[in-house]
Amino acid sequence: MNSLVIAVYEVRRLIRSRGVLLNLFLLPLVLIFLLGSALSGIFNATELPGGTVKVAVVGERAEPALKMLETYVSEPEVAKRIRTEEAASRQEAEEMLRSGSADYALLFPDGFGSAVQRGEEARVTLLPGKDRSRNLTAGLVLGSFVDEINYRQAAAIVGGPEAAVPAAAPSGADAASAPRSYVQPGRLGTGIETYSASQYYAAAMLIMFLFYSGMAVNTSLNLEKSGHTLQRLHSLPVAYSSVFAGKLLGNGFVAVIQALVIIGFSRFAYGVDWGNRLPLVLLIAGLVILVSMSLSVMLSLLFPRGATAKALLQVLIIVMTFLSGGFSPMPGEVMRQLSLFTVNHWAFQGLLRIMLAGELNGIMSSIVPLLWITAACLLLMVVVYRKVGYRE
Missing domain, CATH: 3.40.190.10 (Periplasmic binding protein-like II)
Incomplete structure (x- = not known):
């Protein structure tokens, strides 16, 4: 019950924050619109580049x-x-x-x-x-x-x-009855031929800003320490674990609302086609939220100074988004191999395959590694919490 009360308070605090509304809800929608509109000609090209x-x-x-x-x-x-x-x-x-x-x-x-x-x-x-x-x-x-x-x-x-x-x-x-030509035009996959710029950047921005939403846990956890209210809460019949769980529940709920807003608004306002497997889209978003919150918690506990943990999280988010092609498709085999070590890669490829109406086996080939990564991050978070703890 104490955790639920703290979670409700956390949700109210986040919703009332203009910075949260602008950075987590409005900014990704603006970026999807700008990038999708500016690069639509490149992504929607139906012919190979270069002509004859x-x-x-x-x-x-x-x-x-x-x-x-x-x-x-x-x-x-x-x-x-x-x-x-x-x-x-x-x-x-x-x-x-x-x-x-x-x-x-x-x-x-x-x-x-x-x-x-x-x-x-x-x-x-x-x-x-x-x-x-x-x-x-x-x-x-x-x-x-x-x-x-x-x-x-x-x-x-x-x-x-x-x-x-x-x-x-x-x-x-x-x-x-013999074939007239060894060259025949075909289609990749069973659905649409390729994704649009709006689809590409909707998936990329959804993943990146879900990580930023997870980073809000770092701010929330350190806010109680910097304001010296954590010890006061503990003087009441409230355990440190209840405060910790309430923070995670509140921020997780806001992250889920953020994912629903980005997916829903981009679908109805920008016409972004998220495919015909919405439950899998939500599953990928949920896994990304769990990973982002786990990473944020681990860095917050390992680095008591909130600024250090926040800076590391920002660098990690930018690097993973870059390597996975979230800013621009990355050429070269070396970059492709490096992207395999990022969470964004598996989530991004899963979303794109859903958008392209790919086979379920192909989609699951991206979701299964993401499930393992999520399980590993949650386990590490529990280990770090038991070793370090959340206290002043």
């Missing part, structure tokens, strides 16, 4: 791989993106890249096709140009061609040179 890419190709005219490449780039979907130009040597291809007459280069060494058919080591060289978006387009489109070469090389290693030669094209009645 000019690729300089170096290799012998009789090279089988060049004939494969000609067939590949003649496909209608590929022809929209790739246009090949012949180059006599690597030096000429590099000069074309420097001058801008080519955007990308593909180099076949002498005897490349024969080496592939024999199952021997063979390397094709890809030279990117100056434009990052065109490099991305060329890499994505030519990736299927390189995969086909790798497949033939692997087939030659296992089954001999004959296995590397593609089967003859069907004729007669079978030709009508």
Whole structure:
């Protein structure tokens, strides 16, 4: 009963605070609107960046791989993106890249096709140009061609040179039923094709500001110490644990209201589609709240000076949001690996998969690690509380 009374008082104190209303409720909604509107053109693009890419190709005219490449780039979907130009040597291809007459280069060494058919080591060289978006387009489109070469090389290693030669094209009645093209446009997932800027930043800001809501526990716990009211409360028939539990309940309730406001307002005011699995969205938000409050409590107890704990929390929130791509999608394998060690990554990916109407197994692959992280944080919080305690 004492904990509930303290929780009610905590909720009333937080709701009456203009700083809480502005920073935890209004600011995330403003950021979602501004970022979603400003970057809508980038996130809503339905085509690959860069337009038609000019690729300089170096290799012998009789090279089988060049004939494969000609067939590949003649496909209608590929022809929209790739246009090949012949180059006599690597030096000429590099000069074309420097001058801008080519955007990308593909180099076949002498005897490349024969080496592939024999199952021997063979390397094709890809030279990117100056434009990052065109490099991305060329890499994505030519990736299927390189995969086909790798497949033939692997087939030659296992089954001999004959296995590397593609089967003859069907004729007669079978030709009508045979696939006309190896390149077919498709959709990722079973729902919408991609998320919008508003969806992306709604998920990112929800997670980040739920962590800031958890940081309010740090302020609340230290407020009783700095005001020397904790000892007075303890002089009454109120245990330190009751005060501690009341603080957590009150701040947790406000964090839940904050999550509901952000999700509901962004849905009806901005048209943000949170997917068709709202209970899973709320589950992820609840797990983030538990993690944020656990981290806030641990740092508050380990660092008696409230300013130190608050500064550490702010740095931790910013770093985790940055690494998980909350400010901008992070390129590079190194950054992706680092993001796996952040709470934001698992919550963020789970929300995006829900928004994209992904399969339940894919969504749970993000929620399950988040569950383990939450359990570990709660356990550590209990251990720290038992070792340090909450008292003046």
